[in-house]
Amino acid sequence: xxxxxxxxxxxxxxxxxxxxxxxxxxxxxxxxxxxxxxxxxxxxxxxxxxxxxxxxxxxxxxxxxxxxxxxxxxxxxxxxxxxxxxx
Amino acid sequence: xxxxxxxxxxxxxxxxxxxxxxxxxxxxxxxxxxxxxxxxxxxxxxxxxxxxxxxxxxxxxxxxxxxxxxxxxxxxxxxxxxxxxxxxxxxxxxxxxxxxxxxxxxxxxxxxxxxxxxxxxxxxxxxxxxxxxxxxxxxxxxxxxxxxxxxxxxxxxxxxxxxxxxxxxxxxxxxxxxxxxxxxxxxxxxxxxxxxxxxxxxxxxxxxxxxxxxxxxxxxxxxxxxxxxxxxxxxxxxxxxxxxxxxxxxxxxxxxxxxxxxxxxxxxxxxxxxxxxxxxxxxxxxxxxxxxxxxxxxxxxxxxxxxxxxxxxxxxxxxxxxxxxxxxxxxxxxxxxxxxxxxxxxxxxxxxxxxxxxxxxxxxxxxxxxxxxxxxxx
Numbered sequence: 001x002x003x004x005x006x007x008x009x010x011x012x013x014x015x016x017x018x019x020x021x022x023x024x025x026x027x028x029x030x031x032x033x034x035x036x037x038x039x040x041x042x043x044x045x046x047x048x049x050x051x052x053x054x055x056x057x058x059x060x061x062x063x064x065x066x067x068x069x070x071x072x073x074x075x076x077x078x079x080x081x082x083x084x085x086x087x
Numbered sequence: 088x089x090x091x092x093x094x095x096x097x098x099x100x101x102x103x104x105x106x107x108x109x110x111x112x113x114x115x116x117x118x119x120x121x122x123x124x125x126x127x128x129x130x131x132x133x134x135x136x137x138x139x140x141x142x143x144x145x146x147x148x149x150x151x152x153x154x155x156x157x158x159x160x161x162x163x164x165x166x167x168x169x170x171x172x173x174x175x176x177x178x179x180x181x182x183x184x185x186x187x188x189x190x191x192x193x194x195x196x197x198x199x200x201x202x203x204x205x206x207x208x209x210x211x212x213x214x215x216x217x218x219x220x221x222x223x224x225x226x227x228x229x230x231x232x233x234x235x236x237x238x239x240x241x242x243x244x245x246x247x248x249x250x251x252x253x254x255x256x257x258x259x260x261x262x263x264x265x266x267x268x269x270x271x272x273x274x275x276x277x278x279x280x281x282x283x284x285x286x287x288x289x290x291x292x293x294x295x296x297x298x299x300x301x302x303x304x305x306x307x308x309x310x311x312x313x314x315x316x317x318x319x320x321x322x323x324x325x326x327x328x329x330x331x332x333x334x335x336x337x338x339x340x341x342x343x344x345x346x347x348x349x350x351x352x353x354x355x356x357x358x359x360x361x362x363x364x365x366x367x368x369x370x371x372x373x374x375x376x377x378x379x380x381x382x383x384x385x386x387x388x389x390x391x392x393x394x395x396x397x398x399x400x401x402x403x404x405x406x407x408x409x410x411x412x413x414x415x416x417x418x419x420x421x422x423x424x425x426x427x428x429x430x431x432x433x434x435x436x437x438x439x440x441x442x443x444x445x446x447x448x449x450x451x452x453x454x455x456x457x458x459x460x461x462x463x464x465x
Contacts, residue, residue, distance in 0.1 A: 003123060003435075004229060004281045004284075016240075016244060017243070018240065030203065030204075031204075031206075033204075033206060033233070033236065035236055035345065035349075036232060036236070036343050036345045036346045036349075037343075037345075038345070047281065047284060049230065049233065049281065050176070050203065050204050050205065050226075050233045051203055051204025051205070051207070051233060052204070052232065052233040052236065054229070054232070054281070054284055054285055054343055054346065055284040055285075055337050055339070055343060057336060057337060058336060061336045061337075064095060064308075065308060068095055068308055072130070077435060079203065080177075
């Protein structure tokens with residue numbers, strides 16, 4: 001849960017007055033709230049924690065971290081559903 | 088030296104280790120605050136790669152582990168109520184309460200759901216206006232701003248059937264409590280990088296000065312940890328004690344001002360009990376009076392719960408860095424990830440889970456030596 005994962009912004013839209021983005025985490029796509037990084041743009045990378053972009057990140061750092069997390073299986077750990085795993 | 092080949096940049100790892108070896112002249116005890124860092128350290132055998140003089144002590148930085156048993160029991164009581172949908176991050180489901188966990192509540196018919204984001208829980212509330220939706224709001228300064236934003240949104244959108252069971256904790260008061268302890272051996276801290284990406288570094292200079300401890304903001308990847316250790320040892324050897332940022336790609340001195348402003352609006356600082364440690368003054372957040380109506384503890388009466396800690400669990404000592412996980416008699420015998428006595432064995436960031444997952448149970452010096460030379464930790 002404490003893991004924060006870098007992701008790349010694919011698309012941005014306003015929903016109910018809230019700035020939301022579609023973000024790609026090395027193949028896993030999630031909705032992310034941009035209210036704490038309102039000037040983040042499509043194509044940029046950010047550190048995302050529990051569905052919120054918290055800090056901008058340069059592309060190279062983001063790619064390296066994502067590759068490492070993928071290798072270690074941490075992306076599955078973060079985005080997988082333990083209820084499904086249990087069944 | 089097999090581990091080093093598994094680092095992203097083995098040459099850089101070797102250089103950092105060489106520099107640490109050539110700098111250190113006497114024993115130092117460093118505490119990594121964050122549970123994510125603990126897992127990186129154990130997973131990659133960093134503690135075994137470092138020179139013998141550098142000891143890493145694992146700190147209380149696992150939010151799941153420090154959530155008090157009485158809060159877990161309250162969550163179980165609320166989740167068991169008819170008409171309630173209880174939403175949580177996945178790693179809280181197997182944390183044992185006094186007599187069961189959230190998985191068991193679910194198997195007994197409770198509507199317990201795992202969400203990735205607190206905003207997902209808010210959506211569940213919108214979709215189920217005739218049910219009460221409660222989100223389990225635990226975590227450090229990294230997780231508190233998302234939860235704060237969700238409560239803010241609930242009020243803005245007029246969603247009345249959403250509430251938060253709050254047990255948020257703050258790192259700086261925990262560092263203060265650790266340094267005040269008479270049994271404290273910690274001489275420097277590797278501060279948690281993502282906590283600082285929200286809060287910045289402004290809360291730390293006072294602690295570094297008062298206790299004369301270097302505090303180095305450190306990231307989570309293996310090379311980040313080595314760089315954090317290198318900078319910390321350099322300060323210790325020079326007799327310095329400043330706040331240093333070894334994770335500048337994600338941490339700015341001011342942190343995230345928008346997130347900090349939302350925290351100040353939605354929450355207020357309060358004393359908070361840490362599991363196994365006890366009450367630490369000003370170490371937590373609760374909902375401020377303006378948002379009290381979204382507090383699940385106010386919405387549901389959850390009193391009279393008989394909370395009993397398992398006597399054999401020594402996770403409190405582990406969380407304070409007084410005991411290494413494998414030094415506990417229950418470790419790997421009566422306490423395993425499948426049959427955990429405490430949260431430190433369950434959580435994906437717990438120190439006991441890290442030792443169990445990445446180490447052999449037999450950590451005699453000979454076994455540790457074999458491990459270093461032979462099989463990889465990962």
